[in-house]
Amino acid sequence: MNAIAQADGVGDGDLERPTIDVDIVCAGFGPAMGGFLTTLSRAWSQNPGDPAFESKVMPGMPLQVMCYERADDLAAGVSGVVTRARGIRTSFPDLQPEEIPMAVNVRQERVLYLLDPAGASRRPLGLRFADAVLRRLGRLAGVNNYALELPWTPAFLHKGGGLIMSIGQFNQWVSSQLMANGLVQIWPGMPVSQPLFADRSVTGLRLADQGVEPDGEPPDGFVAGMDVRARLTVVGDGPVGAVGQAINERLGMPKGNARSEWALGMKFVIELPEACEAPLEPGTVWHTIGYPEPEIFGFLYAHPDRLVSVGIFVPSWMHDPARTAYRYLQHYIQHPDLWRHLKDGTLRSWGAKSLDESGKRGEPFLCGEQYARIGEGSGSTNMLTGSGVDEAWATGMQLGEAVLQLLRQNKPFTQENLIATYEVRRRASWVEDGALRAAHGRDGFQRGFIRGLLGMALAGITNGVLTLNGEIPPATRQLRQGASRKSERVARKAATALVLEDGRPLHDALLSARGWPEIPLDGRLLISQQDALLLGGKVQAVPGFADHVVFKDMRLCARCDDHTCVAMCSGQAITLRADGLPTFEREKCAHCGACLWNCGASADGEHGNIEFRAGVGGLHSVEN
């Protein structure tokens, strides 16, 4: 049986799978699941004798709660993070940042417009003119080190009173407490391949088969993935999780909703030298716009112990089939206003992930028969305020409270009951309030950078009352939304030819062809993408699992000359073969999911030609 047949459930009839029954099974462990399990287990530990917590599948035992996470380590997540921590502090009112490694209170914030010192950025004419004026005026206009600081941080962006954290360290901190509590079991290195359906009910999860070849064929040593049947399935597997995708595919999305807006977030964690010319105070937050391309937003957060998280977001509304991330990130950190702090630093960690920026408009059905969705995959991220971790945590808490209510009332986890408890809570919460305000906040970017900024400012200042609404096409069509100049098409072709000839990375060749200066690799901070993968992300994948990135129809790939999937692949796991067709190496995949929404070849006009399935491995760094 191959992986495609398995995923479709076709041809599975002869295969005997081990099965267990639990009360609650969870897909994915991140901040949302942390919020859910913390709420549940805390209530249990306050009164373990409460009959509400008695297992219905193992009478006499407490609730059987299992959580399965793909990553090898619960600390292997990636995110910024700067957060107002509103939901998190509700769960941990006495939280001191010192309890969590790399965490610190936010102390100061800046919003910066970065000019282009390299002269290679693809700026519209109006912006070029504005930059020229600003450069000419220099300090008179407040420009220092090619950066213009806004005199204030807009309230909707402001993270005052919040926390800077490492998501990996936060997840590790939360999971230690959960495991010590004893109610829940969290299993890393255990990817979930699909939900189990019975008509429109979700009856549990199927764990990924092991002992298979990359194409899914089982040689000797095959171990069929276990079916975990449950009264309630909690889906918190993030924006590109296999379970969430399968539920959307099978049960559909609410009318008019679609997950069309995405970004790839990529970051470095840099250790600054002891004798730093321009030290950064821990708790410093920078939000940047304008460089390396107008569409690319950036951030810098200063942790304790001379650690800095710095990163960029490459969005789906960057209508450029030659978009990429890693090389842009290297140019970003070399911007004069950042470089004066970061130079002489050492790369400690690297990571990347896709962000579902659709928000409210990408919200799936939050609950159904025996299942509920939480976290980023449920559309909780607020792209106006640029925050997701706290919102995800809050949705987990809300579901936790709902489940406790249903357990105490001895009511089943039907769609009706979950709507009446979880969805009602969520709709009444600050998460929903923020989501509604942000719903159209970034529509303007589909028509250009300036328009998008204006729209975002309008939405932010008026709390979403006034917006520049617009239609958001599927991500696969956004690649070609803007007209591509002939010179750019020629440059892309030349870059691809170079890649096929001498094997250099496509993203490197593309930006060099556009006139970006070569990166002066120093083996310490400015290193090749492959070295970042190994030194920074520590990416690895154990054998015995099928490839989780699959090209659906190679004929479409044969006709593609953009290869955006190759340029945007965070780990260079997707490369071009000698015949120009793409190939995937799972050992280098960081599981960012960028390939899912960076394919311009589509058979149906809605979905790209790449499937992103459940797999094991990925990032192995705990400092992102």
Place this chain on the structure above:
Amino acid sequence: MQMAFHIVVCAGIVPDPLQTLEPLIGANGPGLRNEMVLPAVLDPWAASALYEAAALCAKCAGSKVWLVSLGPKSKLQQVMMTVAQKVSFELVPVDGPIGGFADAHATAAALAQTIASLPGLDRQRLLLFGGWESASRGAGVTLQLVGERLGITDQFQGVDEIDVREDGFFEVLERVEGGKHQVSVCAGPPAVLGWATGSLPEPRNSPQIGMANMRAMMPALQKAASVKLDANGLRYVSVALPTQQRATRVMKEMTTDEIARELVAWIGAE
């Protein structure tokens, strides 16, 4: 008839070797920067010992595996999330410090005391497994000392294979110079086997095994006895990492022979 063994595996936890490890000299002596932040894994040598123990247990009906592990409870708990999915065992945690610079005698004393007081342990069936170089900065002394403290004189180090015969004797392959193995035959337990890599692949993750292990593991962790390790006058004058040189190239068309030749030339170059 094959004997049922009581296999006690001593397995410490170490910082994940994939991470960036930076040595430093702190107030308490040598250590690693941000060691408590770094993820931990089971000592790879000892992990091999555990998998071999489980395989032997499966072959010899009635056998049992204990895993005795010394380290901070929170770290042990984190490591067990992964290890517990691999093979069945009873965890015996000892809440104590980790660090690659603990005195081998103190470590051995703590482990031996724990093993000696394991309820239900039959010393006449005891096979003491562990990583042969574990917990000793490669010196290979700690497991040996544990065995001596327990009065076990049949000791094998650098083991890659154990083969139990029908008559109850077992054959052991130990690594010796020149890439060879020495074959020894032992009449029976008790014996100490300090493992090298063994000959088994890492077992796949099994949720059923994990769940079964976890039921006893969490209570055991909560009740873990605490121990302090004496320095015994040990003092480190200096500590340094071996110098490293890195050059990464992505090649798809080279044969293994070509890669090997290039590596040999690179290693031998000035």
